[in-house]
Amino acid sequence: MNHTLETDGVQLEFDGRKILSDVYVQCKTGKITGLLGRNGTGKSCLMQIIYGTLKAEKSVRIDKLAYYEAFKRPGLLLYLPQFNFIPSSLSLKRICTDFEIDYILFSKRFPEFASKKNTSIGNFSGGERRLVELYAIVKAPSYFALLDEPFTHLNPLQIQKVKELLVEEKRNKGILLTDHMYREVIAICDNLYLLVNGKTHLAKSMSDIETLGYARR
Amino acid sequence: MHQINDWHLNIVPGVQHLICVRCVLMTWYKKPGFQAQEASMHFHASFLRQLCDCGKVYKNNNIGCSFIQVVMNIFSRMKFLKTIRIIGTFYKSFLLASVLVTACCLGLFWQYGFSIFAVIFWLKAATLAVTFYFINKYKSKEYYYYQNLGLSKALLWGTIIAFDFSLFILLIIQLYKFK
Numbered sequence: 018m019n020h021t022l023e024t025d026g027v028q029l030e031f032d033g034r035k036i037l038s039d040v041y042v043q044c045k046t047g048k049i050t051g052l053l054g055r056n057g058t059g060k061s062c063l064m065q066i067i068y069g070t071l072k073a074e075k076s077v078r079i080d081k082l083a084y085y086e087a088f089k090r091p092g093l094l095l096y097l098p099q100f101n102f103i104p105s106s107l108s109l110k111r112i113c114t115d116f117e118i119d120y121i122l123f124s125k126r127f128p129e130f131a132s133k134k135n136t137s138i139g140n141f142s143g144g145e146r147r148l149v150e151l152y153a154i155v156k157a158p159s160y161f162a163l164l165d166e167p168f169t170h171l172n173p174l175q176i177q178k179v180k181e182l183l184v185e186e187k188r189n190k191g192i193l194l195t196d197h198m199y200r201e202v203i204a205i206c207d208n209l210y211l212l213v214n215g216k217t218h219l220a221k222s223m224s225d226i227e228t229l230g231y232a233r234r
Numbered sequence: 235m236h237q238i239n240d241w242h243l244n245i246v247p248g249v250q251h252l253i254c255v256r257c258v259l260m261t262w263y264k265k266p267g268f269q270a271q272e273a274s275m276h277f278h279a280s281f282l283r284q285l286c287d288c289g290k291v292y293k294n295n296n297i298g299c300s301f302i303q304v305v306m307n308i309f310s311r312m313k314f315l316k317t318i319r320i321i322g323t324f325y326k327s328f329l330l331a332s333v334l335v336t337a338c339c340l341g342l343f344w345q346y347g348f349s350i351f352a353v354i355f356w357l358k359a360a361t362l363a364v365t366f367y368f369i370n371k372y373k374s375k376e377y378y379y380y381q382n383l384g385l386s387k388a389l390l391w392g393t394i395i396a397f398d399f400s401l402f403i404l405l406i407i408q409l410y411k412f413k
Contacts, residue, residue, distance in 0.1 A: 070381065091384040102378035104323065115320065115383055154382065 020046045020080050020160045022094070022191055024067050028074040029059065036062060037073070039216040043208070044191040046160060049183060051202040052195040053220075053231055054212030060195045061099060063212070064163045067193075068096040079160065097154040099166040101146055105139025112138065112149060116157040123152060126178065143170040151179060155186050162186075164194040168201055180205050199232055320383055324390050325397075327373065328365050335361040336402055340409055348410070358402055362395060 022044040029037040036059040044050040054060045065071035069086035077084050079093055087094040103112060109130060113120040124131040127148060138146055147170040154162050167183075168176050176198070183192055184205055196202050203209065209220045211229045218229055226232050325332075339354040377387055 068381075070378075086386070088381040089384065089386055091382055095382050096378065098375070098378050100375050102375050102382075104327065104373075104376050104379060106326075107323070115316070157382070 018046075020191065021078075022067070022161050022193070023078045024063070024075065026074065026076040027063065027066055029062055029066065029071075035215050037066075037215045040212075041217055042067075042193070042210055044161060044193045046189070046191040047187055048207040049187050049192045049194065049205050051206035051209040052193060052212060052217075053199050053202065053209065053226070054195070055231065058212045059215065060212055061165050064096065064165050064193070064195065068094060068163060070096075091157070092159055094161045094163065095154045095157055095159045096163045097151055097165055097167060099169065101143075101150065103138050103146075103150055103153070106137055108135050108137055109149065110134045112153055116153040118153060118156045123156075126182070127152070144172060144175060147171060148175055148179070152182070155182060155192070159190060161191045161193065164192060164196075166196050167194055168196050168198045176201060199226070316383075317385065320380060320385055321390060321393050324376075324380060324385075325394050327376075328369060331361070331365060332398055336398075336405065339402065340405055343406055343409055344413070347413075351406070354406075358399070362398065366391065 023042070025041045027037045027040040029035075040063060042050070042052065042063070052060055052063070062071055062073075066073045066075050067077050067087065069077070069084070069088045077087060079087070084090070084093070088096065107115075110120065112118075113123065120134060124134075129145070130149075133141075138149060141149065147167075151164070151167050154164065167179065171179060180201060183194070186192070187207075194202060194206070203223075203226075209226075210217045211220045211226065211231055212218075213229050213231070218225070220226050220229070335358060339358055342350055342354050377390075380387075380390055
């Protein structure tokens with residue numbers, strides 16, 4: 018069954034400065050939706066607003082049902098913040114149990130973790146830690162996953178593997194992702210939004226991205 | 235009769251069948267007059283803004299599938315245990331501080347008796363408030379872990395404060411009896 022996540026009517030301002038004012042984002046299961054924008058344009062804020070942890074005027078709907086605090090229903094929506102969020106004392110085994118992930122499948126895909134089942138995540142390197150967090154959010158059962166800068170701290174080989182994982186996993190869920198490594202984002206996403214001056218623009222080609230002033234060829 | 239709200243989980247993705255968690259909890263505790271089989275599972279055809287009349291709904295919508303009921307019951311029980319385990323993980327991050335404060339309060343109570351009860355009560359409350367402040371300041375990023383598992387800040391703190399204070403009061407009463 019296909020599901021649709023829609024967000025609009027978002028109004029966000031800090032100290033009188035409008036951050037988000039005219040937003041429409043649609044994300045469907047089976048598709049990867051990219052969100053690009055310069056620093057400070059409100060990409061992370063938009064994700065937190067959709068997730069429900071940042072209070073703002075908004076309308077977030079999943080299958081036309083409105084949700085104000087979607088995070089209270091992990092079966093609907095999971096969120097990978099741009100920083101490390103898993104408590105460092107937890108072992109890989111415990112994380113897999115909590116997120117209902119098969120550790121064997123994980124270690125097959127990422128063999129570097131094969132002998133680290135009982136190791137605390139605090140002992141991992143930055144890249145390994147990011148990989149575990151990303152895998153947990155992407156693989157845990159839910160309709161949608163919001164990924165804020167998923168490629169940060171990852172090396173090129175890991176990025177390639179993560180891209181394969183995301184393309185594979187989009188069969189099971191809708192993925193909304195934002196990252197400054199825009200070439201990696203463009204390579205895997207089916208729809209792309211650009212956030213400029215608090216407004217979202219649906220980009221259809223590289224020239225749109227250039228016209229809107231995000232990147233140059 | 236109670237309102238269908240967050241107590242009810244959508245257990246089958248895409249299918250709007252809801253399990254009444256409150257009723258399942260009651261079956262675990264086997265309250266008198268509450269039949270486990272009757273209360274184990276209620277299927278509701280519609281989603282929000284309806285009233286859940288447990289007995290009535292069961293009689294009207296009895297799907298008569300005991301296997302599904304048993305499976306769903308186990309599923310819910312596992313969910314409950316998982317929630318407790320996750321809250322325990324959060325509690326562990328400041329357990330030592332909490333135990334030390336409780337021990338100090340008990341020591342003072344042992345020394346001075348009931349005359350000092352108000353002081354140690356507010357001492358315990360103040361230290362909990364300080365703990366809340368420091369966790370929010372230095373470990374706020376970790377809240378996303380719990381939120382991704384379906385536990386809000388309010389649920390985490392509400393459960394822990396209720397448990398910690400109950401334990402504190404219980405220990406004071408026990409100490410008073412022992413004395």
